[in-house]
Amino acid sequence: MGGTSRSAITQANALARRGVVDVRLVSVTRSADAPHYAIDAGVAVDYLADVRQDDPRAGRLSRLVPKRWDGQFSELTDDAMVALGDLDVDLVVTVTPALMAVAVQLLPLATRILHQEHRSSADRVGGMEPLLAFAPRVSAVALLTESTAAWLGAELGATAPELLVMPNPLPVSAQPCSTLESMTIVAAGRIVQEKQFIHLVRAFEQIADDLPGWRLRILGDGPLREELLAHAAKVGLADRIELPGAVPDMAPEWAAASICALSSKTEGFPLVAQEAMSAGVPVVSYDCPSGPRELIEHDVSGLLVGAGSKAGLAAALHAVASDPDLRSRLGAGALAASRAYDADVLAARWEAIFSRISMGETGGDTPTRTPVSPMDVPFTREGMPVAIPSATPTEARAEALRLAVAAADAGGPGWFVMPTHDNPAPVVVVPAPHRAAVLARLAEVPDHFSLLDPGDRGWPERRMPARDLVAALRNAAPIRVVLEPWPRSRGQRSWLGEDAGVEIEFWDQLPDGTLVAPRPNRWTRQVPPGTPVASVDVAGVAVPTLELMAAPTPSDVTFPIDVVYTWVDGDDPDWNAARATRAGSDAPKEAAGQARFRSRDELRHSMRSVHLFAPWVRHIHLVTAGQRPAWLADHPRVSLVDHRDILPTDALPTFNSQAIETALHKIPGLAEHFVYVNDDVFLGRPTRPELFFSPGGAAAAFVGEAPIGLPGSAHKPFLQAAANNRALLRDAFGVDITHVMAHSPHPHRVSVLAEIEERFPDAVARTARAPFRSPTDVSMLSNLAQHYGLITGSAFAADARHAFVDLSNARVERHLKQLRARDHDFFCVGDHHDFAIDTERVDAALADFLAGYFPLVAPWERSASEEA
Incomplete structure (x- = not known):
């Protein structure tokens, strides 16, 4: 016998003593000669099924109550519970979800049902299904706590019955008090x-x-x-x-x-x-x-x-x-x-509730409520109606970290920070005895920050204004909270919606002062007093950490990484004249058409994406045909590279991106590890160098879904190049590659590209000297090097969430809208010669999308007046 049985009997006894209502206990089974708990003489007791004797029906499954709901029911109890259909009572109170389901199915329609839920339903395993399925069909559900009532109200929404919050009563008998001296x-x-x-x-x-x-x-x-x-x-x-x-x-x-x-x-x-x-x-x-x-x-x-x-x-x-x-x-x-929790006090309250519900009334002056889940308040769906600061995720994290550090300082000594390394966020470790003081200080943070209770150990996740969540946690002992910018603002996902926050984790303190982690981490479970500490820079903020946590781990990329862009100004009349002259009248539009070079200001926004979401990039090299974007200012992190600096003279002028790829590893001052990015490729959310390189230096290869196809079947230039790559690698290694690479950033190593050029000199030289995409080209950086690396061990197959938007597609506007969820690591907006919808409409849609997705001006952009 457990708490549910004792509570039901205690309630019945108290109600019977008051003599106002007739009380009956209906026990589905009888398993002993006498009840485990004493039942008042004024309470009638009915037993439906006697399980003290063997009955073959007890071994057969119930048809009314599936075993997954409650394993105590059987064909024997099914037959016995048919008697419920003859009950002539005003109100039936059920005390388990399975019994509620049976009551709904078998009781006369005129009988009111009130269900008392005695368990913590938000985290339960058994009983969830009948509770959610049958609760809308009863008059009311009584729950023990505000939090479980809020949970059930949120789960059922508009179908929820009246929800009441009522505690269990204490046993009626006098309770002797303890002297608290027994140890x-x-x-x-x-x-x-x-x-x-x-x-x-x-x-x-x-x-x-x-x-x-x-x-x-x-x-x-x-x-x-x-x-x-x-x-x-x-x-x-x-x-x-x-x-x-x-x-x-x-x-x-x-x-x-x-x-x-x-x-x-x-x-x-x-x-x-x-x-x-x-x-x-x-x-x-x-x-x-x-x-x-x-x-x-x-x-x-x-x-x-x-x-x-x-x-x-x-x-x-x-x-x-x-x-x-x-x-x-x-x-x-x-x-x-x-x-x-006096049983007689609670019995009086129950009498009023039973009377009201029996007469079909709802509401009233009794202690009832229909709660609203903290997860259902408007700002958790649409974001707080506050202005999002003009900051990068790194800058937002720095502000959050400074606020968290100030709160930790207010709590007292002993706190430290676990740096990010390859983790999603730094963690400010605070001794648990300081929890209340730290939370009180966090209640004062600016409104553009939210505080998240992440729902550890079965609690529902809650995001609220810091002051409100701190109030909600007044009598709680959360193991961690997360301080971060609101992920949504005015109904849209913010560019600060991911990887811009700080965790505050509360470590319990043993009597000797040792701190003990509430969750696993990569370093230690315990930190004794006197453990050596060091200072480390996290998001530009100097914070204390343990010496062990300051050094890089085998999971960290620590070498410098550059980014290389290739770009031409397709609106430059001199460049276009040179293109037309060299192309002649017979060049296919797939290789030499204007659409290949059309500019919609993609480069500006792609470079903004690096500023926003890849602050770890050391330097950006922009490779052009002697051109310069009007908006690009002089900046120490950006260099212009002319085709003449890296390509042979007899290869110029070139209008072939695959030719330019053959020479990018020759850029002066280029880091050994770099990421090649086309100007129509964008980072979609904060990234880490470990997405592109292993700590040992291997390059990530993002293999696409499209097959290269059968020999001789390729008609598009990029597929022809992929087929040529396949032939080279088959001859060299006896391996047939099968797929193209995704439209993604392409990580590379200078030494590997030099090795490829040395190994396949004729194919590389021939491609370098093709002024437009040619059937004999190889795609050195967008396909060949990745597969070469996979075969030789200098690359690894990597996963990332990426998307390709075809601007010529009739669904382009819908695809751009879907990207606003900001749930992709990167995406590409590909151009074409023939459009399903008006090109001006496409231009406007893309311009609006890019401006909204990348609203922060990068430090290398000229001001509007300078650009004019």
Whole structure:
């Protein structure tokens, strides 16, 4: 028998004593000669199925209640529950989701149903399906806490019935109070995995030596009891960890306890904690979904610990056990708080609710509500109506880090930062005792920052203004929060919507001052006092870190990386005249047509994407035909490279991007590792160098989905070049390549490109001297080098989220709109000669898209007046 049964019986007893309503308990099964809990003589009890004797129907599956909903039902209970159809009552109260489902299906239509949900539903496994499916068909659902009511209201939306929040009652019998002198920590419940009593045992193991004479007593039965006994014996604590099994009456146990401990993974509204508090026993509990933080007031009636943190549990138990004054103060607070759960007080409230619902009324003056989930407030869907600062993600992160550091300083000493390395965000590590002070300081951050409760250990994720989330977490023990710019602004995803924030993680502190991580990290689980620290630069902010965390890891790319662009001004009349002269009248438009060189200001915005989303790039080399974009100012991070600087004289002038590719590795001062980017390719969100290179220097190869095709089938120039690449590699290595590369940035190594030129000199020279794309070309940087690297080991097949938008497609406007989700690492906008919609409309749509996607001016752009 568990808390649900005890609560139902306690409610029935209290209602019967009041004598206002007739109360019946209907038990689906009878498994013992007498009930486990005493039932008042004024309560009628019906048993539908007697399972004390063998019945073959008990072994056959229920048709009313699938096993995945609840394994206790069978054909025997199905036959017995048919009697529910003859019940002549005003109101039926169900206490499990499976029973609610049965009641909805079998009770007379005129009978009102109120369901009492006794578990933490947001994180439950069994019972979710019938709860969500049948709750809309009952008059009301009563839940134990505000958070579970908010969760169910959000799940059901407009179909939700009336939702009520009502706690469980305490047992009616008088409860003796504890003197808090027994040196005993007591826990109670069914010994199953969800209760996580092994956490409690291990926490006690950490503090046992510091607390001579203290014992841990776990009451209850269950399949894991023998495991706990074995562990206690293994660590030499068999004489101090007691597991006596179930006890008939918990009142004497609480009267003899000094601390109540809860280590559950999930809880509804834990009755054991209520009972302990009614005996004046303080409670130390995980802040698990969803009841403890709404039952226990931290540092008033007990202590809340980050969910799942055994170190935090140990530290809190040690604090209460070793400090009689703290124990006495928390015990007095627990006793005072328990008076709100008096069974007779709650019975009077239930009578009013039952009466109202029986008469078909809703609302009223009773303590009911239809909650709104914190996830449903408008700003979580559309973003806060605040201006997003004109900052890059790196600059936004720097501001967030400065704010987080100021909050950590306000909390006190002992904090440090785990640098980003190849992680998504830096982590400010704060000792858990400083949590309240740090959160209070975070409540003061500017409005353009949000605070995220990431939903660890079963809690729902919540993003709110910092001051509001701090208020919501007033009595909570989150293991981390995230400070970051609002990811959406005025209904649209912001360019600061990803990789611009800072995590603040609360590490529990053992009695000796050792900090213990609540989650795994790559360095350590514990940080003892006196661990050497160093200063490190994160997003331009100098912060303390552990010496071990300051050095690069084998996962970090630390070598310099450049970017190379190729670009021509297709509107330059002199350049166009030279192109037309060299092309003649017979050149195919796929190789020499104007569309190949049309400019829609893509280069400006592509380079902005590097500024925004690749701050790790050392230098940008812009390769041109002696031209210069009007908007490009002199800047130390950008160099102009003329075709004449890298290509042989007899190859000029050239209008062939594949010819230009053959010489890019000859750019003066080019880093060994560089990324080749066409001017119509854009970074779509913050990137890291590890996306493009391995820490050992191998280049990423983003293999596309399109096959090269059968020999002789290629008609487009890029496929002809890919087929030529295949022939070269087959002759050299006996390997047939099958696919083209994605329309993506192309990472390369100068030494590998020089090696390719040396290995295939004729093919490279022939391509270099083809003024327009030719059937004999190879595509050295956009296909050949990647496959060469995959074969020789200088490249690796990589994954990234990328997109290609064909500007000539009738769906171009829809595709551009989809990209506004900002969920691609990079994308390409490809041009064509023939358009499905008007080109001016395409130009306008693209201009609007690029200006909105990349709104920040890069430092190498001239001002509007200078450009004019």
